[in-house]
Amino acid sequence: MKSNIEKRRSLLAVLPALCLFLVFTYVPLLMTLRYSVTDWNGYSKDYNFVGLQNFINIFQDSEVKTAFGNTLYFTVLTVGIGVVLQLVLSIFLFEKLKGKTVLRAILYAPCIISPVIVSLTWQNFFQYAGIINEIIGKFGLSIDWLGDPNLVKNVLIFINTWQWAGYGMIIFMTGLTSIPSEVYEASMLDGASGWKKFRFITFPLLMPSVTVNVFVSITGALRLFDLPFVLTGGGPMDASKTISMTIYDNAFLYERFGYSSAVGVLLFIVIAAVTILQLKITRSREVEY
Amino acid sequence: MKKRVISMLLAGVMALGMIGCGAGSSDEAKGTKDNEKVTLRYVSWMTSGEDKEFLAKFMEENPDINVEVEALDGTNYDKLLKTRLTSGDAPDVFLIKPEQYDKFVKEDFLMDVSDQPVMETLKESESLDSLYTIDGKKYGFPVCTQGGPLPVFYNVKYFEKLGIVQPTTLDELWAASEKIKADGVEPFVFGDKDAWTFEMFFRGRHFGNYLSENPEWGQALYNGDVKSSEMFKQEFEMAEMMVKNGYIGKSSLTMTYPQSVTYFVEGKAAMLPQGTWVPGLDEIKNADPEKFELGCFMVPVDEVNGKIYTTGTSDRSIVISSATKYLEEAKKLFDWFAKEENLSEYLSSQSLTTFLPIEYEVDPVIKDYVTALTTDKFEIIMSQKATMPAGFTSMMEKGLQSILAGSPATDELQKLDTEFEKFKSSIVVAE
Numbered sequence: 159m160k161s162n163i164e165k166r167r168s169l170l171a172v173l174p175a176l177c178l179f180l181v182f183t184y185v186p187l188l189m190t191l192r193y194s195v196t197d198w199n200g201y202s203k204d205y206n207f208v209g210l211q212n213f214i215n216i217f218q219d220s221e222v223k224t225a226f227g228n229t230l231y232f233t234v235l236t237v238g239i240g241v242v243l244q245l246v247l248s249i250f251l252f253e254k255l256k257g258k259t260v261l262r263a264i265l266y267a268p269c270i271i272s273p274v275i276v277s278l279t280w281q282n283f284f285q286y287a288g289i290i291n292e293i294i295g296k297f298g299l300s301i302d303w304l305g306d307p308n309l310v311k312n313v314l315i316f317i318n319t320w321q322w323a324g325y326g327m328i329i330f331m332t333g334l335t336s337i338p339s340e341v342y343e344a345s346m347l348d349g350a351s352g353w354k355k356f357r358f359i360t361f362p363l364l365m366p367s368v369t370v371n372v373f374v375s376i377t378g379a380l381r382l383f384d385l386p387f388v389l390t391g392g393g394p395m396d397a398s399k400t401i402s403m404t405i406y407d408n409a410f411l412y413e414r415f416g417y418s419s420a421v422g423v424l425l426f427i428v429i430a431a432v433t434i435l436q437l438k439i440t441r442s443r444e445v446e447y
Numbered sequence: 448m449k450k451r452v453i454s455m456l457l458a459g460v461m462a463l464g465m466i467g468c469g470a471g472s473s474d475e476a477k478g479t480k481d482n483e484k485v486t487l488r489y490v491s492w493m494t495s496g497e498d499k500e501f502l503a504k505f506m507e508e509n510p511d512i513n514v515e516v517e518a519l520d521g522t523n524y525d526k527l528l529k530t531r532l533t534s535g536d537a538p539d540v541f542l543i544k545p546e547q548y549d550k551f552v553k554e555d556f557l558m559d560v561s562d563q564p565v566m567e568t569l570k571e572s573e574s575l576d577s578l579y580t581i582d583g584k585k586y587g588f589p590v591c592t593q594g595g596p597l598p599v600f601y602n603v604k605y606f607e608k609l610g611i612v613q614p615t616t617l618d619e620l621w622a623a624s625e626k627i628k629a630d631g632v633e634p635f636v637f638g639d640k641d642a643w644t645f646e647m648f649f650r651g652r653h654f655g656n657y658l659s660e661n662p663e664w665g666q667a668l669y670n671g672d673v674k675s676s677e678m679f680k681q682e683f684e685m686a687e688m689m690v691k692n693g694y695i696g697k698s699s700l701t702m703t704y705p706q707s708v709t710y711f712v713e714g715k716a717a718m719l720p721q722g723t724w725v726p727g728l729d730e731i732k733n734a735d736p737e738k739f740e741l742g743c744f745m746v747p748v749d750e751v752n753g754k755i756y757t758t759g760t761s762d763r764s765i766v767i768s769s770a771t772k773y774l775e776e777a778k779k780l781f782d783w784f785a786k787e788e789n790l791s792e793y794l795s796s797q798s799l800t801t802f803l804p805i806e807y808e809v810d811p812v813i814k815d816y817v818t819a820l821t822t823d824k825f826e827i828i829m830s831q832k833a834t835m836p837a838g839f840t841s842m843m844e845k846g847l848q849s850i851l852a853g854s855p856a857t858d859e860l861q862k863l864d865t866e867f868e869k870f871k872s873s874i875v876v877a878e
Contacts, residue, residue, distance in 0.1 A: 197872075199873055200529065200533075201529045201532065201533045201554060202554060203554065220865065281640075281701075284701075285640075285698070285701040285702060285706075286696075286697045286698040286700065286701050286702070287698035287701075287702060287706070287710065287715075288701075300697075302697055302700075302701075303701075304700075304701040305697060305700040305701050305852055306852075307852065390640075390701075391640065391642070393642075393845070393848055393849070393852065394700065394848060394849060394851075394852030394853075394854075395849045395852055395854055396845075407841075410523075410525070410526040410529075411837055411838055411841050412836075412838040412841075412869050412870045412873070413836055413837075413838065413870065413873045414869070414870075414873075
């Protein structure tokens with residue numbers, strides 16, 4: 159009886175959040191599904207159902223293909239570099255290091271700044287007539303960071319990795335805290351040290367944090383929008399255009415809301431597939447202790 | 448205990464948030480009529496507060512009407528406004544861009560204003576009058592118009608130092624550019640992070656000789672009589688030539704529009720092709736007169752049988768929402784805005800131009816430019832049966848931006864044809 163009341167109470171507590179979540183996440187998702195089979199332009203009163211035509215068109219759209227390639231490139235590199243960096247930082251700052259609290263705060267700070275502000279700030283650094291070129295110009299160098307189609311992708315990866323390094327670091331640190339010291343003591347008695355300690359104890363026991371961090375990084379990178387949108391507008395020559403940006407462009411610029419919904423649905427499927435696969439892989443490597 | 452305190456705090460925050468939302472939405476109620484004072488909502492993209500200052504005078508003259516002026520971001524204006532119009536949150540009176548007119552009329556977003564007294568002024572310009580007429584009705588009034596080849600601004604002191612006189616042909620312009628380049632200064636600067644700045648340079652001259660025989664360029668594209676890659680070949684190749692010869696520095700590609708003005712004023716670049724509003728910018732007004740004196744010439748264009756054919760647009764138009772609750776007051780504001788004495792002040796204070804016979808003060812710097820445009824030599828084509836959507840401009844912007852980034856003009860011209868197909872269905876064609 160008592161537990162029933164408790165249950166109802168908890169349900170009541172969840173209700174407001176659940177309502178908001180349903181209205182702002184699931185309703186739009188269902189609406190997108192519906193729009194994706196129409197030729198709606200985003201504001202007109204009339205539209206037609208076109209079946210799967212939008213989905214077929216995606217595979218002939220060179221812009222979407224380019225954007226898909228770019229997004230994949232961002233994702234592989236930001237996740238690869240990002241997670242390793244986060245792990246290294248957390249291990250360093252977990253040790254007894256002087257001024258580590260200050261360092262932690264400094265490293266964590268970027269991820270609480272809005273990506274728009276981050277982009278605008280870095281823009282001043284990376285522009286051709288920007289701060290970095292002004293400094294290296296003193297040595298007779300100049301690099302077209304944002305104007306070179308091959309370089310601009312890597313600049314985005316750098317900024318994205320920099321911004322989220324502190325966030326992943328905190329998650330790894332929580333993971334490190336939860337590893338019982340007895341395990342380490344036991345391993346030391348067995349003669350493990352340094353690399354071996356990390357390889358056979360820290361890393362396997364840290365796997366749940368790896369799961370979370372890889373998951374967050376992958377979904378974040380696949381949906382990347384605000385950073386390139388503000389920093390480069392997707393240019394030059396679509397070199398920094400992501401899938402999310404083509405969704406936006408098609409919906410609001412080309413007034414092809416139906417088509418852009420179809421791209422959105424496709425991105426949803428890709429993200430879902432990738433993350434399910436990733437969770438399967440990393441989860442299977444998590445160990446019990 | 449601690450947990451409970453935190454959850455109570457959280458609940459409190461949430462409740463506050465909800466109150467916040469509630470308060471916000473009641474503020475935004477569409478024009479409120481309290482104590483007989485009507486509040487009209489007015490929206491434009493003039494984010495430096497130009498319209499607010501102007502409309503304050505209207506409120507002084509009409510104490511029973513309060514105008515709530517809101518400025519939306521210019522780059523995203525179309526998207527933001529469309530969202531409002533479709534969600535039933537339309538402002539009562541607002542400004543629109545040329546590409547919005549036909550589609551908004553088609554969707555019944557705008558009020559028929561054909562019978563408003565100020566519309567008589569519109570009849571004085573045949574081309575503008577036909578531009579605004581759809582099925583015999585008119586739904587807006589041109590606040591300012593733009594057309595013809597773009598003005599190019601330069602520093603008179605610097606040109607004098609190099610002994611350059613105002614170029615009147617393209618060859619002279621390139622010769623001047625060579626001279627400037629040899630002096631170690633960038634000849635042209637564009638803020639091409641905002642891609643419209645570079646596209647604008649070519650806008651008045653996109654069509655070359657095509658217009659003299661075929662004024663309906665939009666329909667020709669729509670019907671497939673001519674391909675985009677053919678129509679814009681000349682201009683894309685000119686852009687490529689300017690990049691290859693180093694007439695445009697590398698910094699232009701990643702600079703914003705405001706930064707390009709600073710760059711120009713600082714003397715790092717010699718010429719700034721921009722809109723007629725440049726003399727009105729604070730940065731230009733505050734420049735050191737010892738080193739900087741603004742001058743202006745028209746970018747040279749080829750003549751066809753002694754005439755110059757270019758396109759023009761109604762830059763900003765004022766319209767009334769079809770959903771307004773305060774039609775009478777909205778019409779009052781509409782008429783006041785478009786009335787010659789008020790409009791003239793609006794144009795003079797922001798260094799804007801119009802093709803309507805309205806007396807207004809033109810900044811001395813652009814006087815020659817404006818006078819030249821009104822001569823018979825210029826055939827400025829405004830009205831088009833086929834109205835291009837925003838996607839068209841963005842296609843041109845992207846193509847030209849890519850050329851600036853080093854892509855060959857032939858590649859970009861080819862891309863135009865595939866891009867064109869994307870928005871073809873949203874082109875509005877009048878019968």
